[in-house]
Amino acid sequence: MAKLEARGITKYFEHESHRLQALGGVNLKVESGDFVCLVGPSGCGKSTFLRIVAGLEKPDGGQILFDGRPVTETGPTRIMVFQEGALFPWLTVRDNVEFGLKVSGIPREKRAEVSERYLDMMQLTKFAGSYTHQLSTGMKQRVAIARALVMDPDVLLMDEPFAALDAQTKDLLLVETQLIWARTKKTIMFVTHNVAEAAVLGTKVAVFSNRPSVVKREIPNDFPRPRVPDDKDLIDFQHEILQELRPEVRKGGGAGASGASKDDADAEGTVAGEEEKKKKKKKKKGGTQ
Numbered sequence: 001m002a003k004l005e006a007r008g009i010t011k012y013f014e015h016e017s018h019r020l021q022a023l024g025g026v027n028l029k030v031e032s033g034d035f036v037c038l039v040g041p042s043g044c045g046k047s048t049f050l051r052i053v054a055g056l057e058k059p060d061g062g063q064i065l066f067d068g069r070p071v072t073e074t075g076p077t078r079i080m081v082f083q084e085g086a087l088f089p090w091l092t093v094r095d096n097v098e099f100g101l102k103v104s105g106i107p108r109e110k111r112a113e114v115s116e117r118y119l120d121m122m123q124l125t126k127f128a129g130s131y132t133h134q135l136s137t138g139m140k141q142r143v144a145i146a147r148a149l150v151m152d153p154d155v156l157l158m159d160e161p162f163a164a165l166d167a168q169t170k171d172l173l174l175v176e177t178q179l180i181w182a183r184t185k186k187t188i189m190f191v192t193h194n195v196a197e198a199a200v201l202g203t204k205v206a207v208f209s210n211r212p213s214v215v216k217r218e219i220p221n222d223f224p225r226p227r228v229p230d231d232k233d234l235i236d237f238q239h240e241i242l243q244e245l246r247p248e249v250r251k252g253g254g255a256g257a258s259g260a261s262k263d264d265a266d267a268e269g270t271v272a273g274e275e276e277k278k279k280k281k282k283k284k285k286g287g288t289q
């Protein structure tokens with residue numbers, strides 16, 4: 001039985017006095033331990049879908065099944081990590097990480113033991129007593145991930161968690177995320193605009209179509225790990241994702257709320273950059289032979 005299954009999820013919104021169908025019947029099966037990356041044009045409904053899986057929003061049609069049982073509300077089995085981290089500025093790093101445990105009534109000693117482990121895993125031990133304004137964006141994101149992990153959710157839902165990070169921090173977190181996934185065996189659903197990120201992280205990539213969105217194609221990825229963002233062997237895989245994604249972005253034709261060009265720029269930029277590097281390397285090699 002799938003850990004999570006979306007069956008025919010539909011969702012409508014009111015938009016400037018007309019009805020906009022965001023999700024057009026999303027079907028997706030996620031097995032236990034899968035790391036599924038969701039890519040799709042801007043405004044196609046990826047965040048909406050993730051919120052529905054988390055139980056934060058209700059679908060208009062269809063069902064989310066968790067271990068075969070319908071999901072109707074939020075629960076500790078499915079925890080969301082948002083792009084901006086959403087930490088409490090009045091709490092220290094340790095207290096932010098322990099927050100969910102405290103709310104769940106876990107005793108202080110046990111909380112300290114669990115938070116210690118995850119602070120160490122995210123290399124935050126030295127900053128346990130700091131407040132979030134004293135941290136870099138990358139560190140804040142690590143606190144947000146640690147805060148979700150301490151709850152030991154079966155499924156971790158991540159909505160563009162690395163979008164605001166600089167390239168160097170992002171590369172580090174891409175490696176760390178793979179290690180954490182391997183160590184904890186969590187089931188992860190991860191939304192990203194970046195095809196390189198999807199290729200590095202995913203056990204499969206689900207490509208969403210333009211609105212009303214459906215899962216257009218699921219592409220399995222069994223490249224050996226650990227994978228790094230500039231892995232040359234992953235370029236063909238990135239192309240495969242782009243081939244599915246490009247026509248969907250074009251169909252949007254700028255109608256997407258936050259602009260379709262963002263996807264194209266991000267996606268194309270990654271692959272084009274890699275190809276450029278490849279060409280230069282070849283040229284250099286050729287020159288010295």
Ligand SMILES: Nc1ncnc2c1ncn2[C@@H]1O[C@H](COP(=O)(O)OP(=O)(O)OP(=O)(O)O)[C@@H](O)[C@H]1O
Nearest residue numbers: 013014022041042043044045046047048049257258
């Ligand atoms: N609360 C809401 N009220 C009205 N429309 C909404 C609401 N939430 C989302 N929408 C619309 O639904 C569509 C899907 O939005 P969503 O944020 O899920 O897309 P997305 O794929 O996550 O986009 P992006 O890649 O830009 O983050 C968009 O057209 C958006 O304008």
Ligand SMILES: [Mg+2]
Nearest residue numbers: 046047048159
């Ligand atoms: Mg979104």
